[in-house]
Amino acid sequence: MNSPVTAKNVLTKRADFLAANRGLRVPMAGFVLLVRPNDGQGMRYGITVTKKIGNAVVRNRMKRRFRELLWAHLPTRGLPDHDHVLIGREGGVERDFAKLAEELTGALGRAARGEGQRGRPPRRRRVR
Template sequence: MKKEYRIKKSEEFSAVFQNGTSYANQQFVVYVLDKPGQPHLRAGFTVGKKLGNAVTRNQMKRKMRELVRIHQTHLHPEKDYVLIARKPVLQLSFQQLERSFIHVMKRAKVWNHENEI
């Protein structure tokens, strides 16, 4: 994922949390913030310490980044996304994670149906 597509700074995360809208399913919580005029989407990822040690958390963040990278054409641009992993993600395969990711994005009404898989 390119640098300009990532949310890294604490202030940017805080802005999405405070001004964005949250949607959830059992595996993920996603916060979505409209950013009119932004040329592309930006995404940030969080995995809490309750999910495991640093290695486990970083592996999960890599998987979440890959999900956004693969499906960025399906997501609405001009938005910031913060994706939070919940405990049940640890037991899922990548295909199950992908289905859950698509489900939460459809729930958030940011999934572009024209490019359906």
């Protein structure tokens, strides 16, 4: 299986993140995992952390931790031909790394079984 560490396997377009938001949601204590089929584009991943979590230093630290988790667990436990997006939650940056790894393994297992919440419908645009 190809390693998801290459630059072409990273989600960068907003449309890809919005599409993943309509997929399966698996909430955990430190993050929310979004999983959605991507029509044969391989195993891809993305990370998002909002400004509500903290300043740039805190957000970047959380993204580095998530990136390491995904690099370690996606090649073996990720769903093939799916997009995987981690959304940081409030307490995620302080959580023990081993605990986060355990949660990610559990979340990927739940996603593989189809357990979790259905995705949210797209937001309607405001009319000006």
